[in-house]
Amino acid sequence: MAINWYPGHMVKARREIEENLKLVDIVAMLLDARAPFSCRNTDLEKICRRKKILFVLNKIDLASPEATQRYLARLRNEGEKVAAIDSTSGKGLKEVFQAIKEIYQPQMAEMVRKGRRIRPVRIMAAGVPNIGKSTFINCLVGKKMTQTGAKPGITRGKQWVRVRDDVELLDTPGLMWPKVEAEEQGFKLAILSIVGENAYNQEEVTLYLLQTLQQKFPDIMTEKLKVSNLDQTAGEILNEIALKRGHLLKAGALDTDKTCMSILQDFRKGKLGRISLD
Template sequence: MKQIQWFPGHMSKASREIKEKIQLVDIVCELVDARSPLASRNPVIDDIVGVRPRIVILTKTDLADERKTRLWHQYFADHAIPTFDFDVNKRFNLKAFVDSLQQILSEKFAKEKAQGRKPRAIRMMIVGIPNVGKSTFINKIAGRKAATVGNKPGVTKAQQWIRLHQQLELLDTPGILWPKFEDQSVGLKLALLGTIKDDILPLETIAEYGLTFMRDNYPNQLVERYGEAGISADFIEQLDSIAKMRNSIGRGGETDYHKIYQFFLHDIRNGALGCLTLEVPEEVTADEA
Protein backbone atom coordinates (compact mmCIF):
# COMPACT_ATOMS: atom_id res chain seq x y z
CA MET A 1 0.00 0.00 0.00
CA LYS A 2 1.28 3.46 -0.85
CA GLN A 3 2.49 5.74 1.90
CA ILE A 4 -0.43 7.73 3.30
CA GLN A 5 0.08 11.49 3.24
CA TRP A 6 -2.45 14.18 4.13
CA PHE A 7 -1.21 17.50 5.43
CA PRO A 8 -3.28 20.41 4.04
CA GLY A 9 -2.02 23.96 4.31
CA HIS A 10 -4.26 24.84 7.25
CA MET A 11 -2.72 21.99 9.28
CA SER A 12 0.79 23.26 8.68
CA LYS A 13 -0.34 26.73 9.75
CA ALA A 14 -2.08 25.31 12.84
CA SER A 15 1.12 23.51 13.87
CA ARG A 16 3.07 26.77 13.70
CA GLU A 17 0.41 28.63 15.70
CA ILE A 18 0.37 25.96 18.42
CA LYS A 19 4.14 26.33 18.78
CA GLU A 20 3.72 30.08 19.09
CA LYS A 21 0.95 29.86 21.72
CA ILE A 22 2.28 26.99 23.83
CA GLN A 23 4.09 29.43 26.13
CA LEU A 24 0.76 31.07 27.02
CA VAL A 25 -0.74 27.96 28.65
CA ASP A 26 -0.12 26.09 31.89
CA ILE A 27 -1.10 22.63 30.73
CA VAL A 28 -2.00 20.75 27.57
CA CYS A 29 -5.13 18.61 27.35
CA GLU A 30 -4.63 15.98 24.64
CA LEU A 31 -7.71 14.21 23.30
CA VAL A 32 -7.35 10.71 21.84
CA ASP A 33 -9.93 8.27 20.52
CA ALA A 34 -10.46 5.51 23.10
CA ARG A 35 -10.91 3.01 20.26
CA SER A 36 -7.34 3.63 19.12
CA PRO A 37 -5.48 5.65 21.76
CA LEU A 38 -2.00 5.19 20.31
CA ALA A 39 -2.78 5.63 16.61
CA SER A 40 -4.81 8.77 17.39
CA ARG A 41 -1.90 10.45 19.18
CA ASN A 42 -0.02 12.91 17.00
CA PRO A 43 3.74 12.44 17.59
CA VAL A 44 4.31 16.02 16.45
CA ILE A 45 2.44 17.18 19.57
CA ASP A 46 5.12 15.59 21.77
CA ASP A 47 7.77 17.83 20.22
CA ILE A 48 5.58 20.91 20.59
CA VAL A 49 4.49 20.26 24.18
CA GLY A 50 7.93 19.20 25.43
CA VAL A 51 8.04 18.97 29.22
CA ARG A 52 4.88 21.04 29.77
CA PRO A 53 2.31 19.22 31.96
CA ARG A 54 -0.21 17.15 30.05
CA ILE A 55 -3.48 15.34 30.70
CA VAL A 56 -5.06 12.86 28.29
CA ILE A 57 -8.80 12.56 27.63
CA LEU A 58 -9.97 9.25 26.20
CA THR A 59 -12.92 10.30 24.04
CA LYS A 60 -15.77 8.18 22.66
CA THR A 61 -15.46 5.65 25.47
CA ASP A 62 -19.12 4.76 24.84
CA LEU A 63 -17.94 3.20 21.54
CA ALA A 64 -14.82 1.53 22.95
CA ASP A 65 -14.19 -1.88 24.53
CA GLU A 66 -14.42 -1.15 28.27
CA ARG A 67 -11.90 -3.82 29.27
CA LYS A 68 -9.31 -2.47 26.84
CA THR A 69 -9.99 1.11 27.92
CA ARG A 70 -8.95 0.12 31.45
CA LEU A 71 -5.69 -1.24 30.02
CA TRP A 72 -5.04 2.10 28.33
CA HIS A 73 -5.64 4.03 31.55
CA GLN A 74 -3.01 1.85 33.19
CA TYR A 75 -0.64 2.36 30.25
CA PHE A 76 -0.80 6.15 30.58
CA ALA A 77 -0.53 5.93 34.37
CA ASP A 78 2.65 3.90 33.94
CA HIS A 79 3.98 6.81 31.84
CA ALA A 80 2.96 9.34 34.53
CA ILE A 81 0.20 10.88 32.38
CA PRO A 82 -3.16 11.47 34.12
CA THR A 83 -6.25 10.40 32.15
CA PHE A 84 -10.01 10.98 32.10
CA ASP A 85 -12.80 9.23 30.22
CA PHE A 86 -15.21 11.21 28.09
CA ASP A 87 -18.55 9.63 27.19
CA VAL A 88 -20.81 12.13 25.45
CA ASN A 89 -23.86 10.36 26.90
CA LYS A 90 -22.75 10.80 30.51
CA ARG A 91 -22.17 13.76 32.79
CA PHE A 92 -18.54 14.83 32.81
CA ASN A 93 -17.23 15.46 36.32
CA LEU A 94 -15.84 18.92 35.71
CA LYS A 95 -15.06 19.54 39.38
CA ALA A 96 -12.90 16.42 39.59
CA PHE A 97 -11.22 17.41 36.34
CA VAL A 98 -10.40 20.94 37.52
CA ASP A 99 -9.24 19.57 40.88
CA SER A 100 -6.84 17.28 39.01
CA LEU A 101 -5.51 20.21 36.98
CA GLN A 102 -4.97 22.24 40.13
CA GLN A 103 -3.13 19.37 41.77
CA ILE A 104 -0.87 18.92 38.74
CA LEU A 105 -0.14 22.66 38.69
CA SER A 106 0.02 23.19 42.46
CA GLU A 107 3.79 23.72 42.52
CA LYS A 108 3.65 26.22 39.65
CA PHE A 109 0.88 28.26 41.27
CA ALA A 110 2.62 28.12 44.66
CA LYS A 111 5.69 29.73 43.07
CA GLU A 112 3.53 32.42 41.45
CA LYS A 113 1.89 33.16 44.81
CA ALA A 114 5.30 33.42 46.48
CA GLN A 115 6.26 35.95 43.81
CA GLY A 116 3.25 38.07 44.78
CA ARG A 117 1.16 37.27 41.71
CA LYS A 118 -2.61 37.20 42.06
CA PRO A 119 -4.58 33.92 41.73
CA ARG A 120 -5.79 33.34 38.20
CA ALA A 121 -7.61 30.81 36.05
CA ILE A 122 -5.81 27.78 34.69
CA ARG A 123 -4.93 28.27 31.03
CA MET A 124 -5.26 24.99 29.16
CA MET A 125 -4.65 24.21 25.50
CA ILE A 126 -6.84 21.57 23.83
CA VAL A 127 -5.05 19.52 21.18
CA GLY A 128 -5.85 16.43 19.15
CA ILE A 129 -6.16 15.05 15.66
CA PRO A 130 -9.24 15.79 13.50
CA ASN A 131 -12.60 14.29 14.45
CA VAL A 132 -11.42 13.09 17.85
CA GLY A 133 -14.20 14.99 19.62
CA LYS A 134 -12.55 18.23 20.77
CA SER A 135 -15.51 20.52 20.09
CA THR A 136 -17.97 18.06 21.61
CA PHE A 137 -15.80 17.81 24.72
CA ILE A 138 -15.53 21.59 25.06
CA ASN A 139 -19.27 22.10 24.66
CA LYS A 140 -19.99 19.37 27.19
CA ILE A 141 -17.79 20.80 29.94
CA ALA A 142 -18.87 24.35 29.10
CA GLY A 143 -22.55 23.44 29.35
CA ARG A 144 -23.23 25.44 26.21
CA LYS A 145 -22.32 25.60 22.54
CA ALA A 146 -18.87 27.11 22.87
CA ALA A 147 -17.31 25.42 19.84
CA THR A 148 -18.52 24.21 16.45
CA VAL A 149 -19.29 20.48 16.32
CA GLY A 150 -19.18 18.30 13.22
CA ASN A 151 -18.83 14.59 12.52
CA LYS A 152 -16.07 15.13 10.01
CA PRO A 153 -12.38 16.00 10.12
CA GLY A 154 -11.26 19.61 10.09
CA VAL A 155 -14.26 21.45 11.59
CA THR A 156 -12.21 23.80 13.78
CA LYS A 157 -10.17 26.03 11.45
CA ALA A 158 -8.58 28.47 13.89
CA GLN A 159 -7.49 28.82 17.49
CA GLN A 160 -9.97 30.35 19.92
CA TRP A 161 -9.95 31.15 23.66
CA ILE A 162 -12.99 29.93 25.59
CA ARG A 163 -13.61 30.99 29.18
CA LEU A 164 -15.56 28.36 31.10
CA HIS A 165 -15.58 29.93 34.55
CA GLN A 166 -13.20 31.63 36.97
CA GLN A 167 -11.04 28.53 37.33
CA LEU A 168 -10.46 27.48 33.74
CA GLU A 169 -9.77 29.04 30.35
CA LEU A 170 -9.34 26.91 27.23
CA LEU A 171 -7.42 27.55 24.06
CA ASP A 172 -9.01 25.39 21.37
CA THR A 173 -6.90 24.47 18.35
CA PRO A 174 -7.67 22.87 14.98
CA GLY A 175 -7.12 19.14 14.67
CA ILE A 176 -3.79 18.41 13.04
CA LEU A 177 -2.29 15.28 11.55
CA TRP A 178 1.38 14.67 10.99
CA PRO A 179 2.69 14.85 7.39
CA LYS A 180 2.75 11.11 6.70
CA PHE A 181 2.08 7.77 8.36
CA GLU A 182 5.25 5.70 8.45
CA ASP A 183 3.29 2.80 9.94
CA GLN A 184 0.58 1.92 7.42
CA SER A 185 -1.58 0.28 10.10
CA VAL A 186 -1.93 3.69 11.78
CA GLY A 187 -3.40 5.14 8.59
CA LEU A 188 -5.81 2.21 8.28
CA LYS A 189 -7.01 2.56 11.87
CA LEU A 190 -7.61 6.29 11.49
CA ALA A 191 -9.35 5.76 8.16
CA LEU A 192 -11.59 3.08 9.67
CA LEU A 193 -12.62 5.44 12.47
CA GLY A 194 -13.23 8.31 10.04
CA THR A 195 -10.42 10.52 11.29
CA ILE A 196 -8.93 11.04 7.85
CA LYS A 197 -11.14 11.71 4.87
CA ASP A 198 -12.54 8.73 2.98
CA ASP A 199 -10.92 9.79 -0.27
CA ILE A 200 -7.40 9.33 1.14
CA LEU A 201 -7.63 5.53 0.91
CA PRO A 202 -9.87 3.31 -1.23
CA LEU A 203 -13.06 2.39 0.65
CA GLU A 204 -12.47 -1.23 -0.34
CA THR A 205 -9.11 -1.23 1.45
CA ILE A 206 -10.59 0.33 4.60
CA ALA A 207 -13.58 -2.03 4.63
CA GLU A 208 -11.45 -5.13 4.12
CA TYR A 209 -9.17 -4.10 6.97
CA GLY A 210 -12.16 -3.46 9.23
CA LEU A 211 -14.01 -6.68 8.42
CA THR A 212 -10.85 -8.74 8.92
CA PHE A 213 -10.22 -7.06 12.26
CA MET A 214 -13.79 -7.66 13.42
CA ARG A 215 -13.72 -11.30 12.30
CA ASP A 216 -10.48 -11.91 14.21
CA ASN A 217 -11.34 -9.94 17.35
CA TYR A 218 -15.11 -9.49 17.65
CA PRO A 219 -16.69 -12.32 15.62
CA ASN A 220 -19.81 -12.52 17.79
CA GLN A 221 -20.61 -8.88 17.10
CA LEU A 222 -20.31 -9.50 13.36
CA VAL A 223 -22.68 -12.47 13.59
CA GLU A 224 -25.17 -10.50 15.67
CA ARG A 225 -25.26 -7.75 13.07
CA TYR A 226 -24.83 -9.61 9.78
CA GLY A 227 -25.51 -13.29 10.50
CA GLU A 228 -23.19 -16.29 10.26
CA ALA A 229 -22.04 -15.41 6.75
CA GLY A 230 -20.65 -12.18 8.18
CA ILE A 231 -17.63 -14.04 9.56
CA SER A 232 -16.71 -15.72 6.30
CA ALA A 233 -12.97 -15.77 5.65
CA ASP A 234 -13.74 -14.72 2.08
CA PHE A 235 -14.04 -10.94 1.81
CA ILE A 236 -16.43 -11.03 -1.16
CA GLU A 237 -18.69 -13.57 0.58
CA GLN A 238 -18.82 -11.26 3.61
CA LEU A 239 -19.84 -8.34 1.43
CA ASP A 240 -22.45 -10.38 -0.45
CA SER A 241 -24.01 -11.58 2.82
CA ILE A 242 -24.24 -8.03 4.12
CA ALA A 243 -25.75 -6.94 0.80
CA LYS A 244 -28.47 -9.60 1.05
CA MET A 245 -29.31 -8.54 4.57
CA ARG A 246 -29.50 -4.91 3.46
CA ASN A 247 -31.34 -5.65 0.21
CA SER A 248 -28.49 -3.98 -1.67
CA ILE A 249 -28.53 -6.34 -4.62
CA GLY A 250 -28.62 -4.43 -7.87
CA ARG A 251 -30.04 -5.35 -11.24
CA GLY A 252 -28.84 -8.71 -12.47
CA GLY A 253 -28.29 -9.92 -8.91
CA GLU A 254 -25.04 -8.00 -8.50
CA THR A 255 -23.93 -6.55 -5.18
CA ASP A 256 -23.48 -2.80 -4.94
CA TYR A 257 -20.10 -3.08 -3.24
CA HIS A 258 -19.50 0.66 -2.92
CA LYS A 259 -22.77 0.99 -1.04
CA ILE A 260 -21.83 -1.91 1.25
CA TYR A 261 -18.44 -0.35 2.02
CA GLN A 262 -20.22 2.82 3.11
CA PHE A 263 -22.79 0.92 5.14
CA PHE A 264 -20.14 -1.11 6.98
CA LEU A 265 -18.01 1.93 7.75
CA HIS A 266 -21.07 3.76 9.07
CA ASP A 267 -21.82 0.76 11.29
CA ILE A 268 -18.34 0.55 12.76
CA ARG A 269 -17.97 4.30 13.31
CA ASN A 270 -21.34 4.77 15.00
CA GLY A 271 -21.39 1.71 17.25
CA ALA A 272 -23.89 -0.43 15.33
CA LEU A 273 -21.34 -3.26 15.46
CA GLY A 274 -20.93 -2.88 19.21
CA CYS A 275 -18.07 -1.52 21.27
CA LEU A 276 -14.58 -2.19 19.92
CA THR A 277 -10.97 -1.12 20.35
CA LEU A 278 -8.41 -1.50 17.58
CA GLU A 279 -5.26 -1.79 19.70
CA VAL A 280 -4.03 -2.68 23.17
CA PRO A 281 -0.91 -1.54 25.08
CA GLU A 282 0.74 -4.95 24.69
CA GLU A 283 1.07 -4.20 20.98
CA VAL A 284 3.15 -1.10 21.63
CA THR A 285 6.75 -1.65 20.64
CA ALA A 286 9.68 -0.29 22.60
CA ASP A 287 10.22 2.42 19.99
CA GLU A 288 6.59 3.52 20.10
CA ALA A 289 6.62 3.62 23.89
Protein backbone atom coordinates in the same frame (compact mmCIF):
# COMPACT_ATOMS: atom_id res chain seq x y z
CA MET B 1 -2.05 2.77 2.73
CA ALA B 2 -1.60 6.00 0.82
CA ILE B 3 -2.51 9.15 2.73
CA ASN B 4 -2.74 12.58 1.19
CA TRP B 5 -0.53 15.16 2.80
CA TYR B 6 -0.91 18.91 2.85
CA PRO B 7 2.50 20.23 3.87
CA GLY B 8 1.53 23.88 3.45
CA HIS B 9 -1.38 23.55 5.84
CA MET B 10 0.75 21.61 8.27
CA VAL B 11 3.34 24.35 8.56
CA LYS B 12 0.61 26.91 9.23
CA ALA B 13 -1.16 24.71 11.76
CA ARG B 14 2.08 24.07 13.55
CA ARG B 15 2.92 27.75 13.81
CA GLU B 16 -0.54 28.52 15.12
CA ILE B 17 -0.31 25.83 17.78
CA GLU B 18 3.11 27.07 18.83
CA GLU B 19 1.74 30.58 19.29
CA ASN B 20 -1.31 29.46 21.23
CA LEU B 21 0.82 27.22 23.37
CA LYS B 22 2.58 30.27 24.81
CA LEU B 23 -0.74 31.36 26.29
CA VAL B 24 -1.68 28.21 28.19
CA ASP B 25 -0.50 26.06 31.07
CA ILE B 26 -1.93 22.73 29.99
CA VAL B 27 -2.77 21.05 26.70
CA ALA B 28 -5.69 18.63 26.75
CA MET B 29 -4.49 16.19 24.11
CA LEU B 30 -7.54 14.41 22.81
CA LEU B 31 -7.31 10.80 21.65
CA ASP B 32 -10.11 8.56 20.43
CA ALA B 33 -10.74 6.04 23.20
CA ARG B 34 -11.33 3.34 20.57
CA ALA B 35 -7.75 3.54 19.31
CA PRO B 36 -5.82 6.11 21.37
CA PHE B 37 -2.37 4.95 20.40
CA SER B 38 -3.18 5.13 16.70
CA CYS B 39 -4.36 8.73 17.18
CA ARG B 40 -1.16 9.90 18.79
CA ASN B 41 0.83 12.36 16.74
CA THR B 42 4.45 12.47 17.84
CA ASP B 43 5.06 15.82 16.12
CA LEU B 44 2.14 17.43 17.89
CA GLU B 45 3.18 15.95 21.22
CA LYS B 46 6.73 17.12 20.77
CA ILE B 47 5.56 20.71 20.28
CA CYS B 48 3.13 20.53 23.18
CA ARG B 49 5.66 19.07 25.62
CA ARG B 50 6.80 22.65 26.20
CA LYS B 51 3.72 22.77 28.40
CA LYS B 52 2.08 20.04 30.44
CA ILE B 53 -0.07 17.53 28.61
CA LEU B 54 -3.21 15.84 29.84
CA PHE B 55 -4.15 12.93 27.59
CA VAL B 56 -7.93 12.76 27.31
CA LEU B 57 -9.49 9.60 25.91
CA ASN B 58 -12.64 10.93 24.30
CA LYS B 59 -15.73 9.05 23.01
CA ILE B 60 -15.59 6.46 25.79
CA ASP B 61 -19.28 5.78 25.16
CA LEU B 62 -18.27 4.14 21.87
CA ALA B 63 -15.28 2.21 23.24
CA SER B 64 -14.97 -1.07 25.10
CA PRO B 65 -14.86 -0.12 28.81
CA GLU B 66 -12.25 -2.81 29.59
CA ALA B 67 -10.02 -1.63 26.76
CA THR B 68 -10.36 1.97 27.96
CA GLN B 69 -9.12 0.97 31.42
CA ARG B 70 -6.24 -0.92 29.84
CA TYR B 71 -5.24 2.02 27.63
CA LEU B 72 -5.43 4.43 30.60
CA ALA B 73 -3.19 2.15 32.65
CA ARG B 74 -0.71 1.88 29.81
CA LEU B 75 -0.48 5.66 29.41
CA ARG B 76 -0.14 6.09 33.20
CA ASN B 77 2.68 3.55 33.12
CA GLU B 78 4.41 5.70 30.55
CA GLY B 79 4.26 8.51 33.13
CA GLU B 80 1.44 10.45 31.46
CA LYS B 81 -1.49 12.23 33.11
CA VAL B 82 -4.75 10.84 31.80
CA ALA B 83 -8.52 11.22 31.91
CA ALA B 84 -11.41 9.73 29.97
CA ILE B 85 -14.66 11.32 28.88
CA ASP B 86 -17.78 11.11 26.78
CA SER B 87 -17.97 14.71 25.63
CA THR B 88 -21.50 14.33 24.31
CA SER B 89 -22.94 13.48 27.74
CA GLY B 90 -20.24 14.95 30.00
CA LYS B 91 -19.56 11.62 31.69
CA GLY B 92 -16.02 11.89 33.07
CA LEU B 93 -15.97 15.69 33.19
CA LYS B 94 -15.35 15.75 36.94
CA GLU B 95 -12.27 13.58 36.51
CA VAL B 96 -10.99 15.88 33.77
CA PHE B 97 -11.23 18.89 36.10
CA GLN B 98 -9.60 16.87 38.88
CA ALA B 99 -6.68 15.94 36.60
CA ILE B 100 -6.27 19.57 35.48
CA LYS B 101 -6.15 20.66 39.11
CA GLU B 102 -3.50 18.08 39.95
CA ILE B 103 -1.32 19.05 37.01
CA TYR B 104 -1.59 22.75 37.89
CA GLN B 105 -0.84 22.18 41.59
CA PRO B 106 2.96 22.75 41.41
CA GLN B 107 2.48 26.03 39.50
CA MET B 108 -0.07 27.15 42.06
CA ALA B 109 2.32 26.35 44.88
CA GLU B 110 4.96 28.41 43.11
CA MET B 111 2.62 31.41 42.85
CA VAL B 112 1.87 31.14 46.55
CA ARG B 113 5.57 30.87 47.36
CA LYS B 114 6.26 34.06 45.39
CA GLY B 115 3.39 35.80 47.12
CA ARG B 116 1.48 36.16 43.86
CA ARG B 117 -2.23 35.95 43.31
CA ILE B 118 -3.24 32.52 42.05
CA ARG B 119 -4.59 32.95 38.55
CA PRO B 120 -6.95 30.49 36.86
CA VAL B 121 -5.30 27.64 34.97
CA ARG B 122 -5.32 28.14 31.21
CA ILE B 123 -5.88 25.21 28.94
CA MET B 124 -6.29 24.43 25.26
CA ALA B 125 -7.55 21.35 23.47
CA ALA B 126 -5.49 19.74 20.73
CA GLY B 127 -5.63 16.71 18.51
CA VAL B 128 -6.11 15.29 15.06
CA PRO B 129 -9.29 15.93 12.99
CA ASN B 130 -12.67 14.65 14.15
CA ILE B 131 -11.35 13.56 17.53
CA GLY B 132 -13.99 15.69 19.28
CA LYS B 133 -12.10 18.88 20.10
CA SER B 134 -15.08 21.19 19.54
CA THR B 135 -17.45 18.87 21.38
CA PHE B 136 -15.00 18.61 24.27
CA ILE B 137 -14.70 22.40 24.46
CA ASN B 138 -18.49 22.77 24.48
CA CYS B 139 -18.70 20.09 27.14
CA LEU B 140 -16.22 21.89 29.39
CA VAL B 141 -17.93 25.19 28.86
CA GLY B 142 -21.46 23.85 29.23
CA LYS B 143 -24.09 26.55 29.30
CA LYS B 144 -21.48 29.17 30.05
CA MET B 145 -20.56 29.58 26.38
CA THR B 146 -22.56 32.83 26.43
CA GLN B 147 -20.06 34.24 28.90
CA THR B 148 -17.36 34.18 26.24
CA GLY B 149 -15.37 37.35 26.42
CA ALA B 150 -12.32 38.76 24.72
CA LYS B 151 -9.23 38.86 26.85
CA PRO B 152 -5.90 39.98 25.49
CA GLY B 153 -3.35 37.28 24.94
CA ILE B 154 0.37 37.83 24.78
CA THR B 155 0.80 38.44 21.07
CA ARG B 156 -2.73 39.25 19.91
CA GLY B 157 -6.32 39.13 21.08
CA LYS B 158 -7.43 35.60 21.83
CA GLN B 159 -10.82 34.41 22.81
CA TRP B 160 -10.93 32.99 26.33
CA VAL B 161 -13.80 31.22 27.95
CA ARG B 162 -14.10 31.20 31.71
CA VAL B 163 -15.09 27.61 32.37
CA ARG B 164 -15.06 27.83 36.14
CA ASP B 165 -13.60 30.36 38.55
CA ASP B 166 -10.31 28.50 38.41
CA VAL B 167 -10.23 27.32 34.77
CA GLU B 168 -9.93 29.29 31.53
CA LEU B 169 -10.08 27.77 28.10
CA LEU B 170 -8.63 29.00 24.83
CA ASP B 171 -11.54 28.67 22.44
CA THR B 172 -9.48 27.67 19.38
CA PRO B 173 -8.26 24.10 19.45
CA GLY B 174 -4.92 23.05 18.01
CA LEU B 175 -5.61 20.93 14.96
CA MET B 176 -2.89 18.77 13.46
CA TRP B 177 -3.14 16.31 10.60
CA PRO B 178 -2.67 12.71 11.64
CA LYS B 179 0.76 11.27 11.33
CA VAL B 180 0.46 7.83 9.79
CA GLU B 181 3.46 5.65 10.38
CA ALA B 182 2.13 2.15 9.74
CA GLU B 183 -0.46 0.60 7.44
CA GLU B 184 -2.56 -0.83 10.23
CA GLN B 185 -2.64 2.55 11.95
CA GLY B 186 -3.84 4.10 8.69
CA PHE B 187 -6.72 1.64 8.53
CA LYS B 188 -7.78 2.45 12.08
CA LEU B 189 -7.64 6.20 11.44
CA ALA B 190 -9.81 5.69 8.37
CA ILE B 191 -12.33 3.63 10.34
CA LEU B 192 -12.50 6.42 12.93
CA SER B 193 -12.95 9.11 10.21
CA ILE B 194 -9.74 10.78 11.24
CA VAL B 195 -8.32 10.57 7.75
CA GLY B 196 -10.70 11.80 5.07
CA GLU B 197 -12.56 9.59 2.60
CA ASN B 198 -10.46 10.69 -0.34
CA ALA B 199 -7.32 9.45 1.31
CA TYR B 200 -8.14 5.77 1.47
CA ASN B 201 -9.72 2.86 -0.31
CA GLN B 202 -13.04 2.17 1.38
CA GLU B 203 -13.11 -1.52 0.55
CA GLU B 204 -9.60 -2.12 1.89
CA VAL B 205 -10.53 -0.38 5.12
CA THR B 206 -13.79 -2.31 5.48
CA LEU B 207 -12.04 -5.62 4.88
CA TYR B 208 -9.56 -4.70 7.60
CA LEU B 209 -12.44 -3.95 9.98
CA LEU B 210 -14.16 -7.24 9.11
CA GLN B 211 -10.93 -9.16 9.71
CA THR B 212 -10.52 -7.49 13.08
CA LEU B 213 -14.09 -8.33 14.07
CA GLN B 214 -13.66 -11.88 12.83
CA GLN B 215 -10.55 -12.38 14.98
CA LYS B 216 -11.37 -10.37 18.09
CA PHE B 217 -15.13 -9.85 18.18
CA PRO B 218 -16.78 -12.97 16.69
CA ASP B 219 -19.99 -12.31 18.67
CA ILE B 220 -20.43 -8.97 16.95
CA MET B 221 -20.01 -10.68 13.61
CA THR B 222 -22.80 -13.14 14.32
CA GLU B 223 -25.12 -10.98 16.41
CA LYS B 224 -24.84 -7.52 14.85
CA LEU B 225 -23.75 -8.28 11.30
CA LYS B 226 -25.68 -11.57 11.15
CA VAL B 227 -22.83 -13.42 9.52
CA SER B 228 -23.64 -17.14 9.59
CA ASN B 229 -20.24 -18.58 8.80
CA LEU B 230 -17.10 -17.05 10.31
CA ASP B 231 -14.90 -19.56 8.55
CA GLN B 232 -14.69 -17.48 5.36
CA THR B 233 -12.36 -14.82 4.03
CA ALA B 234 -13.21 -11.19 4.83
CA GLY B 235 -14.15 -10.76 1.16
CA GLU B 236 -16.65 -13.60 1.37
CA ILE B 237 -18.07 -12.17 4.58
CA LEU B 238 -18.49 -8.81 2.85
CA ASN B 239 -20.45 -10.51 0.07
CA GLU B 240 -22.64 -12.29 2.59
CA ILE B 241 -23.46 -9.01 4.33
CA ALA B 242 -24.16 -7.34 0.95
CA LEU B 243 -26.65 -10.09 0.11
CA LYS B 244 -28.28 -9.95 3.56
CA ARG B 245 -28.66 -6.19 3.29
CA GLY B 246 -30.02 -6.43 -0.24
CA HIS B 247 -27.28 -4.27 -1.70
CA LEU B 248 -27.67 -5.17 -5.35
CA LEU B 249 -26.86 -3.40 -8.57
CA LYS B 250 -29.30 -3.32 -11.49
CA ALA B 251 -27.70 -6.28 -13.20
CA GLY B 252 -28.08 -8.32 -10.02
CA ALA B 253 -24.42 -8.04 -9.01
CA LEU B 254 -23.56 -7.18 -5.42
CA ASP B 255 -23.15 -3.49 -4.60
CA THR B 256 -20.29 -4.00 -2.18
CA ASP B 257 -19.38 -0.30 -2.25
CA LYS B 258 -22.72 0.42 -0.61
CA THR B 259 -22.15 -2.39 1.89
CA CYS B 260 -18.71 -1.07 2.81
CA MET B 261 -20.13 2.37 3.41
CA SER B 262 -22.95 1.05 5.57
CA ILE B 263 -20.66 -1.16 7.67
CA LEU B 264 -18.28 1.74 8.32
CA GLN B 265 -21.20 4.00 9.19
CA ASP B 266 -22.60 1.42 11.58
CA PHE B 267 -19.25 1.15 13.31
CA ARG B 268 -18.85 4.93 13.59
CA LYS B 269 -22.31 5.37 15.07
CA GLY B 270 -21.69 2.63 17.61
CA LYS B 271 -24.35 0.38 16.06
CA LEU B 272 -21.98 -2.59 16.09
CA GLY B 273 -21.36 -2.19 19.81
CA ARG B 274 -18.52 -0.75 21.86
CA ILE B 275 -15.42 -1.78 19.97
CA SER B 276 -11.82 -0.78 20.59
CA LEU B 277 -9.18 -1.35 17.94
CA ASP B 278 -5.77 -0.74 19.49
